[in-house]
Amino acid sequence: MKGKIKIGVIGFGNRGTSLLKDVMLPMDDVEIRAVCDSYEDRMEEARKLSEEAGNPNVFASTDYREVLKIEEIDAIVITCAWESHIDIACEAMLAGKYVGIEVGGAYDIEQCWRLVRTSEKTGMPCMMLENCCYGKTELMILNMVKKGLFGEIVHCAGGYHHDLRDEIATGIEKRHYRLRNYLNRNCDNYNTHELGPIAKLLNINRGNRMLSLTSVSSKSAGMAQYVNDNMDRLSLPYYYKEGDPKHLNSSLKNAVFHQGDIVTTTVKCAGGQTIVMTLDTTLPRAYCRGFTVCGTKGRYEEQTDSIFIDGQHNKYDENWKEQWGNADTYHTQYDHPIWQEAKKNEIKGGHGGMDWMVFRAFFESVKAQTNTPIDVYDTASWMCISVLSEQSVLLNGAPVPIPDFTCGRWMNREPYIRGKYCLEEIIEE
Ligand SMILES: NC(=O)c1ccc[n+]([C@@H]2O[C@H](COP(=O)([O-])OP(=O)(O)OC[C@H]3O[C@@H](n4cnc5c(N)ncnc54)[C@H](O)[C@@H]3O)[C@@H](O)[C@H]2O)c1
Numbered sequence: 296m297k298g299k300i301k302i303g304v305i306g307f308g309n310r311g312t313s314l315l316k317d318v319m320l321p322m323d324d325v326e327i328r329a330v331c332d333s334y335e336d337r338m339e340e341a342r343k344l345s346e347e348a349g350n351p352n353v354f355a356s357t358d359y360r361e362v363l364k365i366e367e368i369d370a371i372v373i374t375c376a377w378e379s380h381i382d383i384a385c386e387a388m389l390a391g392k393y394v395g396i397e398v399g400g401a402y403d404i405e406q407c408w409r410l411v412r413t414s415e416k417t418g419m420p421c422m423m424l425e426n427c428c429y430g431k432t433e434l435m436i437l438n439m440v441k442k443g444l445f446g447e448i449v450h451c452a453g454g455y456h457h458d459l460r461d462e463i464a465t466g467i468e469k470r471h472y473r474l475r476n477y478l479n480r481n482c483d484n485y486n487t488h489e490l491g492p493i494a495k496l497l498n499i500n501r502g503n504r505m506l507s508l509t510s511v512s513s514k515s516a517g518m519a520q521y522v523n524d525n526m527d528r529l530s531l532p533y534y535y536k537e538g539d540p541k542h543l544n545s546s547l548k549n550a551v552f553h554q555g556d557i558v559t560t561t562v563k564c565a566g567g568q569t570i571v572m573t574l575d576t577t578l579p580r581a582y583c584r585g586f587t588v589c590g591t592k593g594r595y596e597e598q599t600d601s602i603f604i605d606g607q608h609n610k611y612d613e614n615w616k617e618q619w620g621n622a623d624t625y626h627t628q629y630d631h632p633i634w635q636e637a638k639k640n641e642i643k644g645g646h647g648g649m650d651w652m653v654f655r656a657f658f659e660s661v662k663a664q665t666n667t668p669i670d671v672y673d674t675a676s677w678m679c680i681s682v683l684s685e686q687s688v689l690l691n692g693a694p695v696p697i698p699d700f701t702c703g704r705w706m707n708r709e710p711y712i713r714g715k716y717c718l719e720e721i722i723e724e
Contacts, residue, residue: 297369297662303329303354303362303392305383306375307337308471310397314374315341318644318654320348325658329354329362332375334470359383363390370661372424373397376472377484381406381678388419393667395424395657396674398487400681404698407675407682411700414671422657422667423674425491427584428718429652432622433492434631436588436595438721440496442629444604446592448497453489453597454573454585460521463577464547477554481512482685483574486560487677488584491669493570495718496588500672503566504705505697508680510687512555517577522547552577560684562697565705572680595622632723633715656716665712668719675700 302325304311311332319325327350330341335357342355356362363371363386370393373383377399384394401407414421427433440448459473466474476484497503526548556577562570573585586597593604599619602608611618630638637648644651660667676697683695699705711719 297664299324299326300369300658300661301326301328301367302370302372302661303331303365303368304341304372304374305331305359305362306373306379306397307332307334307341308374308376311374312337312341312344313645314372314650314654315344318650319372320345320350321643322654322658324662326350327353328368329356329365331356331359331362333357360386363387363392368392370395370657372657377476378402378472381410384421385409385413388413388417388421391417391419393419393657393661394421395654395667396421397424398426398485398491399678400482400484400486401675401678402682404679404682407679407698407700410678411671411675420660420665420667421671421674422660422669423487423491423677424653424657425487425669425677426646426649426653427488428491428495428669429633429649429656429716430492431626431630431634431647431649432597432600433586434634435622435626435629436586437492437496437718438629438631439595439602439625440588440590441721444593444629445588445590445595446605448568448588448590450569450571450587450589451493451497452571452573452585452587453493454575454583455485455488456573456575456580456583456585458578458580458582459576460518460579463518464522464525467547477518477552477577478550479553480685481515481553481555481558481688482681483510483558483560483572484554484681485574485576486572486680486684489572489586490570490677490680491673492586493588494673494677495669497564497566497568497570498719499564500670500676500701500705501708501711501719502705503564503568504699504701505562505570505676506565507694507696508560508562508683508687509692509694510558510560510684511692512559512688513557515552515555515577517556518552518554519550521577522550555688558684558688560680560687562680631721652716659714659716660712663714665714668712668714668716672700672705 371387642648
């Protein structure tokens with residue numbers, strides 16, 4: 296077991312910077328050895344933050360390859376824009392580093408295969424840092440499913456329901472990758488917040504697998520409306536501190552956004568279950584992940600934060616509103632052990648503590664030199680959904696097969712690592 300690990304972090308937009316400040320720097324057993332962003336100002340800010348927090352030896356570069364050359368670095372954390380995730384991950388594994396990769400979809404199936412084959416060839420683990428797998432509610436429901444409270448699970452659903460119109464519309468001055476993706480692609484580009492927890496709950500890649508999907512997109516109207524309605528506001532100097540005001544006006548005023556407002560994807564699994572995923576990011580709404588789990592003895596629905604157990608709740612059939620929010624009452628008994636422990640202390644890091652947990656899960660694996668609880672097969676199979684959704688949307692919702700990145704081993708894989716952060720089983724000690 297390594298005492299303190301050295302890491303390199305690549306990508307310091309909002310996410311990378313906040314993870315650095317709130318999650319990685321406060322961890323005693325992690326040394327920030329190198330930081331990188333293609334923008335020099337962001338790289339410098341990351342260097343400054345790391346040095347101020349007591350990391351004396353921080354190497355900084357705008358070229359990630361320079362970071363990968365540092366032999367003593369144990370792991371690379373990739374928090375950059377989606378398009379570079381897989382290239383950097385593969386090069387990092389070839390350089391002998393563990394890889395923790397922020398969430399996001401792939402652009403091509405071949406990339407996903409490259410990710411898997413590079414990990415197999417080098418023996419280096421690659422973990423998608425899907426924080427929602429460690430969400431308090433998601434883990435409580437996993438615990439309840441494993442204890443059999445919902446019976447046999449036959450259907451799950453979830454979505455990324457998040458009004459991102461402002462982030463997308465100000466993408467030029469914020470130098471944010473989402474704008475170019477929303478202008479040029481149409482797919483479920485951000486499915487892993489819902490798919491991660493669902494895939495673990497359905498044993499995907501370990502006894503089960505995703506077979507095929509269909510994906511249908513609504514028209515794209517939300518962004519055009521938003522840009523039109525907010526032209527004056529978008530033209531305020533606040534938004535143009537770093538750029539040319541005319542640039543946004545001329546490029547976005549009559550821009551055609553290819554990304555449909557609602558994309559609905561249905562997956563069929565080998566075990567017979569269905570999964571419905573929804574991308575919903577360009578219409579007015581409140582944040583929600585719509586996590587839904589339906590079994591033969593009960594169900595959970597995030598929209599009403601309610602749990603229905605057969606034989607207990609049937610009398611509310613017509614008055615279910617009375618039970619909205621009842622999931623709260625299950626936390627004391629069914630919270631996952633890592634949340635039972637976390638509740639006793641101050642919750643650390645962003646997103647209600649799940650950022651901290653997913654990074655602990657990754658770093659503990661690096662320290663112990665074991666595989667990660669979300670492995671390269673999970674990462675590739677979750678990332679490939681964006682590509683396949685793009686294809687199915689182009690084909691008007693025709694079914695598209697989902698590759699088996701385990702090449703048949705999903706039926707009989709080697710045992711998983713049984714640890715505190717394991718997502719295959721609930722480790723009680
Ligand atoms: N898990 C979560 O809850 C969560 C939340 C927000 C964002 N994210 C993820 O974090 C990632 C970053 O999101 P963001 O909002 O900070 O994006 P951003 O566009 O604000 O920042 C990305 C940064 O990456 C840098 N970058 C891009 N390609 C690079 C390369 N090849 N080498 C070095 N630097 C490079 C860019 O210069 C930019 O500074 C994305 O994958 C996103 O999906 C996850």
